[in-house]
Amino acid sequence: MxxxxxxxxxxxxxxxxxxxxxxxxxxxxxxxxxxxxxxxxxxxxxxxxxxxxxxxxxxxxxxxxxxxxxxxxxxxxxHVTSSGSEIAVTCQDLNSSSTHVTWWFNHTQHILTRTLPEGPTQPTEKW
CATH class of the missing domain: 2.60.40.10 (Immunoglobulins)
Incomplete structure (x- = not known):
């Protein structure tokens, strides 16, 4: 989506x-x-x-x-605005049966992938 x-x-x-x-x-x-x-x-x-x-x-x-x-x-x-400091952006999974989460920036840049449950978080090289 x-x-x-x-x-x-x-x-x-x-x-x-x-x-x-x-x-x-x-x-x-x-x-x-x-x-x-x-x-x-x-x-x-x-x-x-x-x-x-x-x-x-x-x-x-x-x-x-x-x-x-x-x-x-x-x-x-x-809307999150921050410059020159670290911020945390959270993601809530409403479907506990999900097995895979992928984060994107601006719908074009892949940030990270995580296999659930308790799987490792794998950020892409750029991030």
């Missing part, structure tokens, strides 16, 4: 069998149906975007198939 300006996009690639995608809170009937495509290998890609999303809401996107379900949560952004 990523946010650019006021547009949040949720997508998943190489999924089988054919997936469905849902948003919470429900954005209503003005949101177009998710875009789906299928590869020659019968794997699916699904994507949906919310335009003009409310900056005061947390959104979740769930991609589900008959075999599995994956949920991603986009928390409203807390």
């Amino acid at each position: 990523e946010m650019v300006q006021d547009k949040i996009t949720c997508s998943s690639k190489d999924v089988y069998p054919e997936p469905d995608l849902t948003w919470e809170p429900d954005p209503g009937p003005s949101t177009p149906e998710p875009a789906k495509s299928r590869t020659i290998q019968q794997l699916y890609t699904i994507s949906s975007s919310l335009n003009n999303s409310d900056p005061n809401l947390d959104y979740s996107c769930t991609v589900s198939t008959a075999r599995s379900k994956k949920k991603t949560i986009f928390f409203k952004q807390d």
Whole structure:
């Protein structure tokens, strides 16, 4: 899931069998149906975007198939301003069954990966 300006996009690639995608809170009937495509290998890609999303809401996107379900949560952004000092930014995992956490900076720079539970935190070289 990523946010650019006021547009949040949720997508998943190489999924089988054919997936469905849902948003919470429900954005209503003005949101177009998710875009789906299928590869020659019968794997699916699904994507949906919310335009003009409310900056005061947390959104979740769930991609589900008959075999599995994956949920991603986009928390409203807390503005943190700091210069010349160290700060701590916390991440709360609301789904205790998660096994993998990845942090990104500005949705483009990979910061770290952690395998749960109690797995090692692996920051990328740059960070």
